[in-house]
Amino acid sequence: MMINPPNLLTGSRIVAIPALVAAFYIPGDFGKWATCAIFTIAAITDFFDGYLARSMSMQSQIGRMLDPIADKLLVGAAILMLVHFDRSPILPAIVILSREILVSGLREFLAEVRVGMPVSRLAKWKTGVQMTAIGFLLAGTAAPWWLFANLVGWYGLWLAAGLTVVTGLDYLLLGVRHSTGSAATVPPKAKPDARPATIR
Secondary structure, X not given: OOOOHHHHHHHHHHHHHHHHHHHOOOOXXXXXXXXXXXXXXXXXXXXXXXXXXXXXXXXXXXXHHHHHHHHHHHHHHHHHXXXXXXXXXXXXXXXXXXXXXHHHHHHHHHHHOOOOOOOOHHHHHHHHHHHHHHHHHHHHHHOOHHHOHHHHHHHHHHHHHHHHHHHHHHHHHHHHHOOXXXXXXXXXXXXXXXXXXOOO
C-alpha cells in the first residue's frame, strides 16, 4: 500500500525540507526557533513511521525505499544550511555528508547482489547524536544561555562525525566482503519487483 500513515509520515519529512530552508532566512531568534521546530518535528516522525509500520503491519517496499532517502535529505539540507550561515563546523559536516553518499552507494551495490544492509546499533546511536546536535545548532543563540546550545551542538556534531566514520567503515567492509571472493558472485538478474529491499 503506497498511501498509509507510516508512508505519509515519511513523506512529510521530505515536504518539510523547503520549509526548513525558507525558515533560515527569517531574521532573529524567531527564525532560529522556527528551523529548530521544523527539524525536530520532522525528526520525530522518523521514529513514529517505523513504529507504526511495524505495529500496524504496514511495512511496504516504497516505505523501505523512502525512509532512508527522507532522512538523508533532511539531515543534508539542515547541515548545508547551517554551514552556509556559518553556524556549524564544516569538517564534521563534510564527513557526515560523505558517509551518507558512501552508504547510499553501498546499499545500491548490495541490493544488486541480494544482500540486505541492516542498521547497526551504533548507527542508531550516531543518528540520535547527529539529530540532537543539529537541533541544538539550529536553536543556537536563541536558546537560553544555560543550555549552551552552540557548544553542545558543535561538539555533538564532532561526536556524530566520529561515529559516522566508524559505522561508515563497518558498512564499507561489508561491501568489500561481498565484492571480493565467493561473496562477489552476482546471481542472475531478477525482475525489478523481485529484488529484495533493504531493511526499513
